[in-house]
Amino acid sequence: MIPSFGTRSxxxxxxxxAGIQNVASTISISGHYKGKVKVYLNTTASSSSVGxxxxxxxxxxxxxxxxADISSDGxxxxxxxxxxxxxxxxxxxxxxxxxxxxxxxxxxxxxxxSAASSMLATVNAGSHTVSLFKIDENDSANLTLIGEPISxxxxxxxSVAFNNAGDTVCALNGGSINGVSCFHVNQTSGLxxxxxxxxxxxxxxxxxxxTGAGGTVGQVLFSADNTQLLASVKGLLPGPPALVGYIAIxxxxxxxRSLSEDYMPITPPENGNNPFGFTRIAGENSAVIAADTNDGxxxxxxxxxxxxxxxxxxxxxxxxxxxxSPKTGNYYMIDAGGAVFEVNIDSNLKGSxxxxxxxxNMVGLFDGEIASLQNNDFLYILAENFSxxxxxxxxxxGKAQQIQSxxxxxxxxxxxxxxxxxxxxxxxxxxxxx
Numbered sequence: 001m002i003p004s005f006g007t008r009s010x011x012x013x014x015x016x017x018a019g020i021q022n023v024a025s026t027i028s029i030s031g032h033y034k035g036k037v038k039v040y041l042n043t044t045a046s047s048s049s050v051g052x053x054x055x056x057x058x059x060x061x062x063x064x065x066x067x068a069d070i071s072s073d074g075x076x077x078x079x080x081x082x083x084x085x086x087x088x089x090x091x092x093x094x095x096x097x098x099x100x101x102x103x104x105x106x107x108x109x110x111x112x113x114s115a116a117s118s119m120l121a122t123v124n125a126g127s128h129t130v131s132l133f134k135i136d137e138n139d140s141a142n143l144t145l146i147g148e149p150i151s152x153x154x155x156x157x158x159s160v161a162f163n164n165a166g167d168t169v170c171a172l173n174g175g176s177i178n179g180v181s182c183f184h185v186n187q188t189s190g191l192x193x194x195x196x197x198x199x200x201x202x203x204x205x206x207x208x209x210x211t212g213a214g215g216t217v218g219q220v221l222f223s224a225d226n227t228q229l230l231a232s233v234k235g236l237l238p239g240p241p242a243l244v245g246y247i248a249i250x251x252x253x254x255x256x257r258s259l260s261e262d263y264m265p266i267t268p269p270e271n272g273n274n275p276f277g278f279t280r281i282a283g284e285n286s287a288v289i290a291a292d293t294n295d296g297x298x299x300x301x302x303x304x305x306x307x308x309x310x311x312x313x314x315x316x317x318x319x320x321x322x323x324x325s326p327k328t329g330n331y332y333m334i335d336a337g338g339a340v341f342e343v344n345i346d347s348n349l350k351g352s353x354x355x356x357x358x359x360x361n362m363v364g365l366f367d368g369e370i371a372s373l374q375n376n377d378f379l380y381i382l383a384e385n386f387s388x389x390x391x392x393x394x395x396x397x398g399k400a401q402q403i404q405s406x407x408x409x410x411x412x413x414x415x416x417x418x419x420x421x422x423x424x425x426x427x428x429x430x431x432x433x434x
Contacts, residue, residue: 041078048072051430052140058088058422067141074378079141084131086124091211102421107158108219108277110425117166123157147190153181153198155207172220175207196258218276224285232275272298272310277321293318307349323370327377355398371428
């Protein structure tokens with residue numbers, strides 16, 4: 001039996017009764033955007049707030065980070081939105097060259113948080129920049145833009161990642177100038193380029209990126225021990241042109257944090273081809289589980305490949321995003337067609353589907369992230385053409401259930417923040433005293 005998410009719950013009374021306060025100030029950074037610096041969707045933090053969930057609007061008229069309070073029961077309350085100082089963008093179709101589909105960046109990790117340094121980084125795909133914010137540890141929905149957005153080192157950045165210490169962030173570019181670039185995190189002045197970290201892919205891409213033509217990037221991530229930088233590239237089979245997807249691995253120099261000049265491409269085992277978002281496998285330094293739009297999910301063993309495998313899943317659409325729950329010990333693979341697959345990986349790196357949770361009342365599911373609170377883990381997913389955030393309580397292995405559907409589109413529109421269907425990313429921050 002396949003459990004459904006259940007009846008949709010939209011808290012209209014809360015949304016319309018909550019006060020909206022606009023801050024009448026403007027920002028103009030790098031000549032890309034001029035508009036409100038921040039908008040308060042609720043003027044005070046919830047007394048039960050234990051952290052925040054964040055996503056970006058990714059609009060071409062101005063990109064915002066949107067923050068929602070996480071309460072002790074895992075449910076969300078929209079709090080604030082902050083201009084990044086850059087603009088968003090959207091992939092285009094190979095056949096027509098015009099904007100296509102609801103997924104604007106075709107990536108995971110458009111926004112990233114470091115609990116170690118209380119910092120947040122996000123891409124601005126339309127202005128080819130990365131922005132850095134400081135998170136207020138006492139009120140995590142309160143963000144401060146640090147410095148100015150910095151060039152991402154290429155075109156159309158789609159994913160960012162912090163190292164364990166939170167003092168380095170790397171960006172993945174997917175446009176006509178594609179590859180990675182890394183930055184020092186200075187909490188006073190902002191991001192600073194790390195020499196010899198701008199490395200390129202030989203992808204024949206456009207700006208903005210063309211989807212359906214193969215060779216689109218997926219996500220950037222550090223290895224568990226921070227000695228390597230990983231990035232996924234989706235393939236296209238049978239083509240034309242035929243392209244096998246892979247995960248690129250650069251070695252990181254311990255002394256100066258530079259990247260090796262060349263990367264090692266690790267291709268998936270048979271049947272896998274399109275590694276999209278991926279997650280480190282707990283307890284392993286050299287293994288990840290990757291969502292694969294070609295079959296279901298792929299386990300990459302970077303030691304010798306002997307434990308790598310691709311698992312075929314009867315998806316509703318395409319599995320694109322992944323996240324890990326320390327409480328259940330399982331991985332949650334998000335299907336854009338409207339399902340979440342809970343996956344267990346054993347000590348031999350064999351993966352199997354534990355449970356499938358179908359969405360019965362939503363158009364689709366997209367980027368997601370898990371937050372670990374004191375008593376439970378919760379999965380937050382952008383959904384319904386990016387107009388809501390769906391919240392799932394991960395009560396135990398095979399026991400997840402939907403507990404909230406938070407309307408974000410109407411609140412942002414009412415606050416005067418441009419929003420269509422381009423919202424991207426999902427990241428969470430949990431207070432240390434939770």
